[in-house]
Amino acid sequence: MGLHSDTITIRGGRPLTGRIELKGAxxxxxxxxxxxxxxxxxxxxxxxxxxxxxxxxxxxxxxxxxxxxxxxxxxxxxxxxxxxxxxxxxxxxxxxxxxxxxxxxxxxxxxxxxxxxxxxxxxxxxxxxxxxxxxxxxxxxxxxxxxxxxxxxxxxxxxxxxxxxxxxxxxxxxxxxxxxxxxxxxxxxxxxxxxxxxxxxxxxxxxxxxxxxxxxxxxxxxxxxxxxxxxxxxxxALFDRNEAASWAAAALATEGDIFVGGARQSEMLTFLNVYRKVGGGFDIHEDGIRFFHPGKPLNPVIIETDVHPGFMTDWQQPLVVALTKAEGVSIVHETVYENRFGFVDALVEMGATIQIHRECLGGQACRFGQRNFNHSAVISGPSKLHGADIVVPDLRGGFSHLIAALSAEGTSRVSNVGIISRGYEKFLSKLETLGADFTLEG
Known part of the structure; x- marks a missing residue:
């Protein structure tokens, strides 16, 4: 399925289940x-x-x-x-x-x-x-x-x-x-x-x-x-670990079960540890990793993004959507990009309880401390997300908005989705394979 329109309508509340394949990073x-x-x-x-x-x-x-x-x-x-x-x-x-x-x-x-x-x-x-x-x-x-x-x-x-x-x-x-x-x-x-x-x-x-x-x-x-x-x-080429983490977060947020073909454990080690702490299930196979919701409440976590081998900044945005479903307070301290929480405005509009702070929360003081950058997020859950009109701001934030819309009750209209095709190959076809309910405008 090609991207002929820059806007899609998503009817949320359906678990994403099935298998998708990754290509190179x-x-x-x-x-x-x-x-x-x-x-x-x-x-x-x-x-x-x-x-x-x-x-x-x-x-x-x-x-x-x-x-x-x-x-x-x-x-x-x-x-x-x-x-x-x-x-x-x-x-x-x-x-x-x-x-x-x-x-x-x-x-x-x-x-x-x-x-x-x-x-x-x-x-x-x-x-x-x-x-x-x-x-x-x-x-x-x-x-x-x-x-x-x-x-x-x-x-x-x-x-x-x-x-x-x-x-x-x-x-x-x-x-x-x-x-x-x-x-x-x-x-x-x-x-x-x-x-x-x-x-x-x-x-x-x-x-x-x-x-x-x-x-x-x-x-x-x-x-x-x-x-x-x-x-x-x-x-x-090495597989795309950012895309793998994004689908893993989608499985968690939608209470689904997604096999990510081509994903490997060694490059995902740090992500898998955090995923397990949240309560997410995964099985390692020779040809990929299966990510699934455990069927019980998710746990809040404290995450600090960092350069490798730390927790990647590209992983936090999709995972934040899943953390809105966790029972309790999660903290995400972003230390790589100073303005990466712009995407949470749409999540708040959809019913999430997320506060953004200038202070370094949840870990060591970082290079953005005392510089008036909003680089820490406090996510209180669980929240029931509802449909909304959303404009995609950037690549990872955009995929996070898709996950939010797929996990929300009701209908969402997501525009500017063309940005997502910068880093996610055939993402609409993959959503269709996983059972998402959506239509393209135009």
């Missing part, structure tokens, strides 16, 4: 596609989801001369970078839209072409994601950065050289930027304070397949020995 696949620019030979990427973020990156690669074709199996891409060329700013702008992915093209393009252009960048409105740090990293490698009215132009007249970099915070995007730039920079790059998410490690696996020399220490230090040339890769 949005947060890995798009970066793996960019990595193909570094190779001298074609790459093959498998389990690529059909989501709008992938289509954006595909368009950006194609305007830079990368030939992309579909392979034999569903979700298989062949990427041939042999004819990479400079793209026009207008073409980059047209394909990028609100995506921030173009910033990650810069290192590979500087290696291949000696120059790169990026437009003004957008993204989900969940907090500050400045590109200045990315630009500083590129300068450290030797890039010359010029800010123009139409965007940013970069050049590397002397080539890029290895550098010592320390991140003030283990940013996933900044770590990806360093990896994609350092692998072909002359000399050794040492990155301290790096992110070590499973998607980062899978990107490192891909780069090693291409010929890169990368070591990862236990103290968040990554060392990259630059090499003069890389080849293409053949890789099956």
């Amino acid at each position: 949005k947060n890995l696949v798009t970066k793996a596609m960019v990595a193909s620019l570094l190779g001298e030979t074609p790459s093959i990427l498998k389990d690529v989801p059909d989501i709008s973020d992938v289509r954006v990156v595909r368009g950006l690669l194609e305007v830079h001369g990368v030939k992309i074709s579909d392979g034999e199996e569903e979700g298989e891409l062949h990427l041939d970078p042999s004819a990479v060329e400079t793209a026009h700013m207008a073409d980059i702008d047209a394909h990028a839209g609100s995506s921030r992915i173009p910033i990650l093209f810069c290192g590979p393009l500087l290696h291949r072409l000696g120059e790169a252009f990026i437009p003004d960048l957008g993204g989900c409105r969940i907090g500050d994601r400045p590109i200045d740090f990315h630009l500083d990293v590129l300068r450290t490698f030797g890039a010359v950065v010029e800010k123009l009215p139409s965007g940013i132009r970069m050049s590397a007249p002397g080539g890029l050289k290895g550098a010592k970099i320390e991140l003030p915070y283990p940013s996933v995007g900044a770590t990806e930027q360093v990896l994609l730039t350092a692998v072909r920079a002359a000399g050794i790059t040492e990155l301290r304070g790096s992110a070590i998410e499973p998607e980062i490690m899978d990107l490192i696996n891909i780069l090693q397949k291409m010929g890169a020399v990368i070591s990862v220490d236990t103290d968040r230090v990554i060392r990259i020995e630059g090499v003069p040339e890389l080849k293409g890769y053949d890789h099956r």
Whole structure:
């Protein structure tokens, strides 16, 4: 089922039951596609989801001369970078839209072409994601950065050289930027304070397949020995743990039973611990994980989001919906993005009892403390949610609104659902498979 309308009507109160299949992680696949620019030979990427973020990156690669074709199996891409060329700013702008992915093209393009252009960048409105740090990293490698009215132009007249970099915070995007730039920079790059998410490690696996020399220490230090040339890769992408957690929360909130094919225990360890504390049931199988409501009251919990191996920020939004059903008071302290609780306004309108606070609640003081960011939530339950008109604000918040509407009594009209297709492949077809009662407008 395709997304022909941006608004759907959901008749809630029906448990979601059945099996759905995951493809590769949005947060890995798009970066793996960019990595193909570094190779001298074609790459093959498998389990690529059909989501709008992938289509954006595909368009950006194609305007830079990368030939992309579909392979034999569903979700298989062949990427041939042999004819990479400079793209026009207008073409980059047209394909990028609100995506921030173009910033990650810069290192590979500087290696291949000696120059790169990026437009003004957008993204989900969940907090500050400045590109200045990315630009500083590129300068450290030797890039010359010029800010123009139409965007940013970069050049590397002397080539890029290895550098010592320390991140003030283990940013996933900044770590990806360093990896994609350092692998072909002359000399050794040492990155301290790096992110070590499973998607980062899978990107490192891909780069090693291409010929890169990368070591990862236990103290968040990554060392990259630059090499003069890389080849293409053949890789099956890591599954999307964010989507897995979202369907797990949906099973809990709707009192359902969902088998998430392709999900693995090792990358979900922290989530599974919290899920069990809430009272959710799960069974681990070789080909996926079954998530189900236990048939008894759910427990309140205290959660503090953190970088890996902590509880992911992308997991808290769908789980908050399930916590409105728990008996007692739950606390969620968000320490990764400062403005990630905008989605709760719709839940309150639907009958949830949620209070947002500026203070650091439920854990240690974090970098957002005393800075007037509403980054802690207190959820009192159980609440009976009722249908409402909802406008989706961002990707994870949007899926959380879907879960709320599916678990609520009555009818909800959810608009701006196109945002959800940025990270959830064929989510309407999956909802249909799981027995959801909804109709598309138009």
